Amino acid sequence: ESSPWQLGLGIELPLDYGHSPTSLQDMSQNALLYARCDLADASWTIRSGLRRDLGIILASERRIALLRELGEPRALRLAALTRRADAGEIAGTEVDRVRLETASDSRLLREAQNSVADARQRIAAALGIGVDSLQIEASVWPDFLQPELSRSTNPAPQDVSGHPDLLRAIGAYEQSDSDLRLQLARQYPGVSIGPGYAWERGLIKLPLNVGLALPPLDLNRSAIGVALSAREAAAASLEETYARVSSTSEQK
8 A cells, every 4th residue: 555655855955146146145244344343433432432531531630730739829829818908908809809710720620520530430431340440540641741743734645444434334335236236136037956855665766856936027126226226325325424534534
């Protein structure tokens, strides 16, 4: 008696042609490029924030030292003028002026101290440590107080090829170009072969199936149009990003 069941194993191998394999590989490479750009951008943002906050701390500590250095003589002067005003030797307006200057210095001192505290908190949060564990010395930026060298009237153009924004724009254009080539390849039928293995009542059979996947009725024109528009938008964004990055680099 024959059995209605047949034991078999089959696989399907798509026969990609045209630009389909290359497009899929490019999409993976572009995704990797995007991830690297995001990592570089995040690292640059953190580094820039650390540098900015470190500059705030060093500048504020310098201001605090100067204000404290000027505070004691001004307090002595205020006390002397107050005694002279009480004795009728000078007018009270001079005392009021010095008192206002002293109050302004006290306000600037508090603002500088608050700036240092806020910057320390941001640096500690970026590094993932406690504020009490943060130790900052002036040696970390030895030339901070040195005057900046005069710039040349004709500075050499800077290389902006590694700028994160430009790399991201290039990746977006390459991604859109890969999408377009993939959609162009999908306007043709997709062919696949399916070799298999079957065992039936002690007989081994090796079937071979050929599959044909037809494209959409519009030959994928709608998807191609969308991909083409996306590539044009990515190209315009790339040009705008390059102009902006180049302009910013020339102004520095």
